[in-house]
Amino acid sequence: MRAVVTTKFGPPEVLEIQEVEKPKIKDNEILVRVYASSINPVDWKLRSGYMKILLGFKPTKILGADYSGIVTEVGRKVSDFKVGDAVFGLLHAYKGGAYAEFLKAKEKYTCLKPKNLNFEEAASIPLATLTSYQALVHEGKIKHGNHVMVNGCTGGVGIAGVQIAKAFGCIVTGVCSTKNLEIAKKVGVDHVIDYTKNGILKDKNTFDIFLDAVANQSFFRAKETLKPNGTYITTLPGFHAFVLAPFINIINSKKLRKVLIAPSKMRTKDLKVLKELIENGKLKPVIEKVYPIEQIREAHTRSETGRVVGKVVIRGFP
Numbered sequence: 244m245r246a247v248v249t250t251k252f253g254p255p256e257v258l259e260i261q262e263v264e265k266p267k268i269k270d271n272e273i274l275v276r277v278y279a280s281s282i283n284p285v286d287w288k289l290r291s292g293y294m295k296i297l298l299g300f301k302p303t304k305i306l307g308a309d310y311s312g313i314v315t316e317v318g319r320k321v322s323d324f325k326v327g328d329a330v331f332g333l334l335h336a337y338k339g340g341a342y343a344e345f346l347k348a349k350e351k352y353t354c355l356k357p358k359n360l361n362f363e364e365a366a367s368i369p370l371a372t373l374t375s376y377q378a379l380v381h382e383g384k385i386k387h388g389n390h391v392m393v394n395g396c397t398g399g400v401g402i403a404g405v406q407i408a409k410a411f412g413c414i415v416t417g418v419c420s421t422k423n424l425e426i427a428k429k430v431g432v433d434h435v436i437d438y439t440k441n442g443i444l445k446d447k448n449t450f451d452i453f454l455d456a457v458a459n460q461s462f463f464r465a466k467e468t469l470k471p472n473g474t475y476i477t478t479l480p481g482f483h484a485f486v487l488a489p490f491i492n493i494i495n496s497k498k499l500r501k502v503l504i505a506p507s508k509m510r511t512k513d514l515k516v517l518k519e520l521i522e523n524g525k526l527k528p529v530i531e532k533v534y535p536i537e538q539i540r541e542a543h544t545r546s547e548t549g550r551v552v553g554k555v556v557i558r559g560f561p
């Protein structure tokens with residue numbers, strides 16, 4: 244089969260389309276003909292070698308966590324899916340596999356595609372939207388009427404976070420740059436802060452949840468903006484969130500939390516909730532551009548600018 248192979252760590256040019264062996268499924272797995280995938284910043288961080296200290300000195304051979312496609316084979320113990328089903332899901336980003344003609348996925352981590360989305364729209368959802376959902380619901384314990392701050396409200400994680408918070412009946416303050424003010428309002432932000440003109444930490448004692456999808460703030464800087472029992476959640480945890488959080492959270496009524504996404508049963512359950520939100524019209528994919536997989540290098544280059552509005556999607560091999 245054809246796949247985009249990371250030939251070595253480096254710039255987008257290290258991505259090459261090559262013939263590789265088709266995955267072989269186990270009894271509890273399904274084989275999916277990939278129709279679409281999407282780019283997440285972790286893909287180009289892995290490709291560039293930025294994460295090699297953490298993850299080892301061999302690049303992920305085939306990148307890609309998000310996918311949508313059609314089931315072409317099912318393992319002997321698979322009961323929830325059959326050949327021909329349209330599915331979407333999340334692979335482990337560090338292991339990848341979605342920038343390919345076929346991928347194998349565990350049955351328990353797979354979900355039927357939302358009926359009202361095409362394959363490209365569906366592939367834009369899993370990683371970024373699950374990140375926001377898990378941050379707001381599991382870490383932030385979001386409640387109807389909360390005031391939620393989304394720093395980076397026009398990126399993949401942020402746009403989804405805004406829509407999820409609105410689906411919970413929350414008031415949302417979002418941070419973006421001047422060029423994205425309109426899109427921020429369109430996806431549901433009630434109060435927009437233009438970070439190129441204004442400080443983003445001026446509102447004191449205001450937010451129940453501060454979702455930092457840019458991760459350019461910190462708990463200590465953002466905590467003045469939180470209400471007494473508010474929660475700051477980062478998508479890029481460092482020393483504070485990994486090591487100090489248990490101590491910080493004992494002595495403070497305001498909490499520091501992190502979100503780290505990887506496939507698991509719980510996340511599949513959450514993906515099903517997202518499917519419902521999508522089918523009920525409460526969550527809509529926002530796609531900046533769909534690139535054919537032959538233009539994977541251009542797609543990575545665009546994502547790496549850090550300026551994407553919503554998601555960059557990859558159309559699978561024809």
Ligand SMILES: NC(=O)c1ccc[n+]([C@@H]2O[C@H](COP(=O)([O-])OP(=O)(O)OC[C@H]3O[C@@H](n4cnc5c(N)ncnc54)[C@H](OP(=O)(O)O)[C@@H]3O)[C@@H](O)[C@H]2O)c1
Pocket residue numbers: 283284285370371374394395396397398399400401418419420421422423438456457458459477478479480502503504505546549550551552553
């Ligand atoms: N922990 C996890 O499991 C997890 C999961 C998903 C993502 N992440 C991480 O979370 C971060 C966000 O991911 P993403 O997919 O949302 O990225 P993304 O889609 O590439 O984010 C791009 C957006 O960020 C906005 N932005 C950039 N600088 C900003 C700033 N200073 N203030 C406000 N907005 C700013 C840009 O808007 P402007 O052009 O207007 O600046 C753009 O719309 C990445 O670092 C990613 O690696 C972590």
